[in-house]
Amino acid sequence: MSMLRKPLPSTFRINASCQFFQDICSQLENDFRKSLETEVSDEHEEDAIRPLPWYPGNLAWHLNFSRMQLRRNQALESFHEFLKRENEVGNITRQEAVSMVPPLFLNVQPDHHILDMCAAPGSKTFQLLEMIHQSTKPALLPSALVVANDVDVQRCNLLIHQTKRMCTANLIVTNHEAQNFPGCNLAKFCSETCMDEAKLQRLEFDRVLCDVPCSGDGTVRKAPDMWRKWNAGMGNGLHRLQVEIAMRGMGLLKVGGRMVYSTCSMNPVENEAVVAEILRRCGDSVELLDISSELPELVCRPGLSTWKVRDRGSWFGVHEDIPRYRKSVISPSMFPSGKGSQDVEVNTDVVDADMKDSTDMGEEGEQERNTAIDDSNNGDSAKTEEKTEVDCESGEALTRYKKLNFTSTRTEHSDYPLHRCMRIVPHDQNSGAFFIAVLRKHSPLNEIQVVDGVKSEQSISKDKTGKLEEDLGSDKVSSEENIVPQQVVDNTNAVDGEQNGDMDSKSSKDKSSEDAKVIVKETEKAQAGTRDRRQQNQGRWRGVDPVIFFKDEVTIKSIVSFYGIKDSFPLEGHLVTRNPDTSHVKRIYYVSKSVQDVLELNIKVGERLKITSLGLKIFVGTVIKGRLTVHV
Numbered sequence: 001m002s003m004l005r006k007p008l009p010s011t012f013r014i015n016a017s018c019q020f021f022q023d024i025c026s027q028l029e030n031d032f033r034k035s036l037e038t039e040v041s042d043e044h045e046e047d048a049i050r051p052l053p054w055y056p057g058n059l060a061w062h063l064n065f066s067r068m069q070l071r072r073n074q075a076l077e078s079f080h081e082f083l084k085r086e087n088e089v090g091n092i093t094r095q096e097a098v099s100m101v102p103p104l105f106l107n108v109q110p111d112h113h114i115l116d117m118c119a120a121p122g123s124k125t126f127q128l129l130e131m132i133h134q135s136t137k138p139a140l141l142p143s144a145l146v147v148a149n150d151v152d153v154q155r156c157n158l159l160i161h162q163t164k165r166m167c168t169a170n171l172i173v174t175n176h177e178a179q180n181f182p183g184c185n186l187a188k189f190c191s192e193t194c195m196d197e198a199k200l201q202r203l204e205f206d207r208v209l210c211d212v213p214c215s216g217d218g219t220v221r222k223a224p225d226m227w228r229k230w231n232a233g234m235g236n237g238l239h240r241l242q243v244e245i246a247m248r249g250m251g252l253l254k255v256g257g258r259m260v261y262s263t264c265s266m267n268p269v270e271n272e273a274v275v276a277e278i279l280r281r282c283g284d285s286v287e288l289l290d291i292s293s294e295l296p297e298l299v300c301r302p303g304l305s306t307w308k309v310r311d312r313g314s315w316f317g318v319h320e321d322i323p324r325y326r327k328s329v330i331s332p333s334m335f336p337s338g339k340g341s342q343d344v345e346v347n348t349d350v351v352d353a354d355m356k357d358s359t360d361m362g363e364e365g366e367q368e369r370n371t372a373i374d375d376s377n378n379g380d381s382a383k384t385e386e387k388t389e390v391d392c393e394s395g396e397a398l399t400r401y402k403k404l405n406f407t408s409t410r411t412e413h414s415d416y417p418l419h420r421c422m423r424i425v426p427h428d429q430n431s432g433a434f435f436i437a438v439l440r441k442h443s444p445l446n447e448i449q450v451v452d453g454v455k456s457e458q459s460i461s462k463d464k465t466g467k468l469e470e471d472l473g474s475d476k477v478s479s480e481e482n483i484v485p486q487q488v489v490d491n492t493n494a495v496d497g498e499q500n501g502d503m504d505s506k507s508s509k510d511k512s513s514e515d516a517k518v519i520v521k522e523t524e525k526a527q528a529g530t531r532d533r534r535q536q537n538q539g540r541w542r543g544v545d546p547v548i549f550f551k552d553e554v555t556i557k558s559i560v561s562f563y564g565i566k567d568s569f570p571l572e573g574h575l576v577t578r579n580p581d582t583s584h585v586k587r588i589y590y591v592s593k594s595v596q597d598v599l600e601l602n603i604k605v606g607e608r609l610k611i612t613s614l615g616l617k618i619f620v621g622t623v624i625k626g627r628l629t630v631h632v
């Protein structure tokens with residue numbers, strides 16, 4: 001507890017792919033390390049700044065003072081200025097030490113396709129970009145691709161701002177619900193000819209980072225407000241979404257690929273319970289890897305195999321003990337065994353999955369009669385109250401159970417090797433807290449696993465239909481034929497990265513083949529150049545400019561000759577704009593071959609990806625005397 005009350009030390013990472021990498025390392029080692037030693041004395045005589053021992057290549061550094069001290073201490077002024085300056089241009093990144101751990105376990109290679117499912121504000125995305133560029137020779141682009149996604153548009157802007165510092169052509173930023181991240185699979189949407197032409201047939205990833213939204217108790221040292229705000233209900237409310245995001249990540253992962261699941265919470269319901277549920281759903285297709293020897297200097301603890309679930313002031317060791325009316329909120333998957341009781345759920349429409357851990361259950365306007373029942377038959381000491389309420393409208397008696405400060409003595413153990421998960425706690429190495437699990441996909445998920453996923457996604461999608469319609473609003477005006485089926489495809493094919501879509505129910509199968517036909521029709525029309533102009537101009541997503549390949553040969557030739565660009569740096573197919581009127585483009589972006597392939601695929605499957613940003617802004621266009629002129 002005393003460690004939790006101490007401010008978190010600052011940490012930062014050097015970008016090993018930046019041009020001035022060696023200079024920065026030498027400045028830190030030879031100048032600041034020594035000068036700060038004399039300026040900043042410490043009662044324990046610890047180094048003022050030192051590399052984090054577990055981070056490869058001495059790239060991550062720990063400062064033995066907090067952000068506050070860094071801002072206020074005069075002696076640290078020039079060092080603070082250095083940090084700010086280098087951070088701004090992307091040579092270093094200030095990031096919490098524990099947050100740097102998950103990308104390290106992805107074992108990223110320069111030719112990998114990587115999906116960062118919940119990426120904003122982008123510190124881990126930046127780290128992934130550093131990794132793919134690190135081993136590439138200067139002036140050469142890696143063949144890798146990073147797709148960074150976040151559901152929140154405003155946070156996507158932070159992500160774009162953060163990753164701009166990298167000047168990369170290998171990044172696409174998308175704005176989707178991660179649990180419904182679209183599948184781009186040509187086999188489903190395209191005719192044979194269209195497939196023959198395409199270089200990339202489906203979008204799937206060698207690595208997936210699943211750094212999911214969580215209740216965030218691991219950040220209390222950085223955000224002391226968390227002490228007041230946190231409650232167990234926050235984690236309970238997120239568990240299902242976390243499972244769905246992770247399952248979608250698994251669906252999009254290539255066979256043989258690695259996925260890292262991480263949170264900045266220590267709550268087992270958001271951690272081990274989610275991992276166990278992934279293993280349960282995926283069976284032999286997925287393995288939880290033992291990563292204990294991968295970063296030997298990192299001090300960490302094994303994952304838990306047993307835990308209790310807290311709900312409204314009580315602790316439950318088994319799902320069976322959950323009052324019936326809470327069973328729709330507290331699911332069996334939150335418990336170590338994942339097993340539920342045979343109880344029929346009642347009154348599920350009365351109780352919402354709220355984010356409060358309140359014990360106050362009183363509801364005005366309801367007549368109630370409370371009867372205390374001895375709950376000793378299951379070995380638990382607390383009393384359970386049966387509460388009979390009368391529905392004011394129907395006059396029907398509804399029976400609910402309310403457990404006050406109940407602590408279940410029954411516990412369960414998980415059969416999965418959850419000790420392979422990794423818990424990083426603040427008092428082990430003066431850091432924040434983090435949870436990490438690394439999973440490998442051994443074989444495609446089978447139909448039942450996929451169907452499970454589809455079912456849960458469909459139940460979510462039901463609630464989100466309104467939002468989807470809004471997202472597709474512009475199409476709705478221009479092409480009814482286009483919007484309706486695509487919306488259905490979004491829901492039913494949410495797992496199609498993995499399977500070719502044999503669903504259990506005939507109707508959904510028929511529906512998706514119908515949808516596919518319509519998309520093929522759309523694609524063929526697009527190929528034949530007969531696509532509705534208004535639709536092409538607006539793109540599929542309202543408020544998001546379409547991505548258009550810049551193919552103006554005259555302009556491209558003049559750029560090549562004016563700047564003396566060599567053939568080894570091809571422009572053709574690598575230039576895109578966000579303005580459909582290519583005679584008036586303002587900005588031209590350079591994209592890597594990997595991004596180019598994804599864009600071509602995305603066009604062929606009917607622009608399923610909602611792309612908010614991509615590539616590197618390389619040229620600016622101005623129209624002079626009616627002619628487009630382009631400069632760097």
Ligand SMILES: C[S@@+](CC[C@H](N)C(=O)[O-])C[C@H]1O[C@@H](n2cnc3c(N)ncnc32)[C@H](O)[C@@H]1O
Nearest residue numbers: 118119120121122123124151152177178211213
């Ligand atoms: C823990 S933060 C991610 C931090 C990020 N990986 C980083 O290192 O900077 C979780 C992110 O998930 C996003 N998010 C929440 N629900 C989401 C969903 N359903 N799909 C995608 N992103 C989601 C939030 O907007 C938030 O930016």
